Amino acid sequence: MSKITTHAVIGLLCVYLMTSQLSVAAEENATSNRRTTVGSQALTEMSGMTASAIHNNRYWAHNDSGDRARLFVFDGNGTVLSELKIKGAGAFDWEDMDSFSDGSDGFLLVGDIGDNMAFRPFTDVYLVKEPTELKSPTTEGQVLRHFILNNEDGPRDAEALAVDGRARFVYILSKRDTHPRLYRFSLDALPGQPVPLNYLGEVRSIPSVDKHQAQGTGRISHFSPTAMAFSPEGDAAIIVTLRNTYYFPRATNQTWLQALNETPMVVKVKRMPQIEAGTFSRDGAQLLIGSEGIPAKIEILPRPKSK
Template identity: 70%
Template sequence: MAGPKLSALVRLFCVLGLLLTSAWPQAGLAATANETASQQFQVNAPQLREMSGISASPSRANRYWAHNDSGDSSRLFAFDEQGRVLTELKIKGATAFDWEDMSSFRDRSGSYLLIADIGDNLSFRPFTDVYLLTEPQTLTSPQMELAISRHFLLVNEDGPRDAEAMAVDSRERFVYILTKRDIHPRLYRFSLDALTGQPIPLNYLGEVRSIPSEDKHQAQGAGRITRFSPTAMEFSLAGDAAIIVTSGKTYYFPRLKNQTWLHALNQTPTVVNVNRMPQIEAGTFSRDGKKLLIGSEGVPAKIEIIPRPKTK
């Protein structure tokens, strides 16, 4: 049996141990910024069953647009960061073969949304589609209708490609598409000001070899997907950063002034950890660029809000 002095020393060391472990994180359990500050909400729209694309309104704070994956009709859902549905917007003049992503921008002529019907799991589509919409400023009823402003009919001159990631740079006036099932993701673009009435060739820019990092990037089998395959992409409205979303993590890329997007996306990214969700397919920046919103398929649709990473 321990004496009184030894028992007192044991109790003292136990108290010191508890104080030390509460003051510093344990090895391997250090919290990241998004682990301590992120929050998650659910979108109160039972019809939004397979959220595959999300984008912030370029003209209204706390308004977001989202759409389902293949199998749904041509429609968008507007909601806020409290999960309240603002309207269901039916799109006239658009088909919905395999909607995979969306983006938004604002210029001198107005506020716009872009919908990417670019999914091609079997790599057989000779053409894919992107639809341009003029964003409705006032949401007047639970259900609304809107006709497309323009249809971009896209053709890959190097053959069909499956893609789920699209972003727009309104200053350059280019829309970018990143493929999913290539050995290395391939970056393409086309102009918002391309001639109407004819197919638009996609301009191939190069490969993205930065995920999960430059030194750990590995080729994936042709036609296959991995946990590093892009499921969404977005540029900040200010054009100073990008994210690439995958089923496991999201990758953040700051962009320097006058730097090309291909160069920016080929830098080693900041890894953004996202809490487990059923199937992560969507991501965007908030309108002010201070937050990331990462979304998943499932009912109800779940979205995690994460502070934008700080980089030097």
């Protein structure tokens, strides 16, 4: 039997330690994604979701068309804490929502922007103050501002809305155009009259700049946007589709249109029935991707690391 040298023993120990570290890393990576469900039989068609702007580990969501003007708030485990009934709001086709803070109060924006048949001359976005207390099973909120949006280039179906609270602009991304079209309006638009929805340009980056293809006008595909969100720091965005979510880092001097036209990182989640909701966590460290269904399903995963 040959003798085992000291160097050989050290080498074997190094291999063992490296293998153990890789195994631990693989286990951590395998468990980094987490699936949860929302414990409400009333949230049957979750179409919009956002993190609270003032409460940690709290998330707001709403149903698709056919429901009343109401929101549900739940924690990261899917436990529903309260239902918010909104006075002064219609609910024709709610599709997405977002939140922001002015430094003291939190606000919620709900986008009644769905238009499958492209026949609505106006669409609606409602601004609501976020409740500071979430202890009652049911609470009531009042619409602070009703934005009646007038699209400068005609009716468009849209399911994706995101707020840049620092710049005080709301962005909307269309769904059924040949290429998704990005629009925006100001939170400080003059009240008492329709608000022009300004067209910024097309987004031609999904699934990548090289592989992007036009879709049939009025049709949808696996790459049609069903939700959109901006990171709390404004340095990234996600666009959610029925199949995958796409993550777009944003450089300091880039506009949102420029950032969304870079090739994104693909965020894959396990198959869910109808993926139509997505948001960043309040600290920006996680992504939450949600689906319609009873119960509503949510995939929680780490935010991608930019290359």
